[in-house]
Amino acid sequence: MRYFAVIPVFYAAACLQTSLAEAVAIGRIAPDLLALVAAAIALVVGGNAGLALVAAIGLLDDLLASGRLGIATAAYLLAGWAAIELAERFDSRQLTWRVLASGLFAAAVACGVGLARSAIGEPSAGLFRVVGGGLGVGIYTAGLAIPVWLAIGWIERWGNRRIAAYDM
């Protein structure tokens, strides 16, 4: 039930992505806010619930884009699964790791979706541009992830202090 709280976050991310991403795009490279939210959920929430939420964001991305459904869902699922598996093996609380993971997540999703669409014959910018654009999206999203992860870190610390105070 507590996971329903992420619905407003999904809604806000979808609104920002559809109405603001083009305004802040550098050339053809725009940050992927949905991928950033999915990476944050995969690293913070983690587990099976985290993976299910990442799949839901993938479905949302699918619905926002034109073309065949399911491709972004699959890409988010695979990238989310990899992120959660890695987060369980490394210390996922370090800012650097989190920022890097967010960038890689966004780049993997962008490349995966682009390559899959070109593989099934949908209009695509070409292999080189897809990969290059995906890497650009990853770098831009990683840059945007820094303040987001800082804010999440402050919230986490504030929550831990409250728990510690409650235990005492």
Added chain:
Amino acid sequence: MYRQKPRKSDLSPRLVILGAGLAIAGALALLPPDRANAVRWPLLTALKPGQRAVAAVRRSAGQTLARVNDRFASAEDRARRLAEARALREENRRLRAELRAAQFQVELLAEKNRPSDRLLVAGAVRARVLGVQARAFVAKTHLLDAGRADGAERGAAVIQEAATVVDQGVQGGVQNGQVVLAGCRVWGKVLFAGDHASSVCRMTEPGFRDLVCLAAPPAEGRPARRGPRGILEGTGEPLARLRMIAATEPVAEGDLVYSLAGEGFVEEPLLCGRVARVQRPQGAACWELWVEPAADDSDGELAILRAAVNPVRMAQAAADPIRK
């Protein structure tokens, strides 16, 4: 010896979720495009309010940012912007003045183009000055009758004495005493109108007399102000003489002299010239003014001014059913 450890399933729930998710994604990929669009439409509709809110926030943030930028602009930048604003205000003022002037001109032109309801309107008879050869030719062909109205015979004194003969006469609507124009300025008068030709005299030649009025030269943005009336006459001197202007009237060199010959049917006053010399004989009650003609000396194409009945008024009268 050792009990075999119970074997756990290798399939973790996460892999199950992953597999199920990929299967769902594959099923979604098989959806036909119209079904996919039917699924998308409610979501896109639901996003509309949020998108509008984001746009509004973005707009207001842009305005706030612009205001902040403006506030934190350096003094030099501010001075430059103020100078630019001042220059633009000046430019606007100048353009507004030009626009007003242009609108005034347009109104004047519209007024001029409007059919006049005057009874008499000005008409002009184009006339060419006949040279010696031409005069000799028309005299031979019994056409030169300039001055016959005055009792002169063909080839006699009129031709010899008249300074200039033009190729328009009574048949063209020319009458004695009509004003002769060069361009839009008074050149002289018709002395004698014949059937086919007329003799005319310049403003400075003896025999020219006309009722005129003085006017101060127009100041900037102010039209010429009409002054006292007098008689302009030619004396044979290079300047015409203006008489009958009371010595009590303010007169100055450079004042303009307008003919009153076209009064009543000419809309614009006809310029004769300007006062070149001002004299007042001892004890005289009137000024003696000498006027420099405004029309040049060249005997080119002239126009003889005449009054004509306004055709618009005639047409209106003809179309009036009450009169019929």
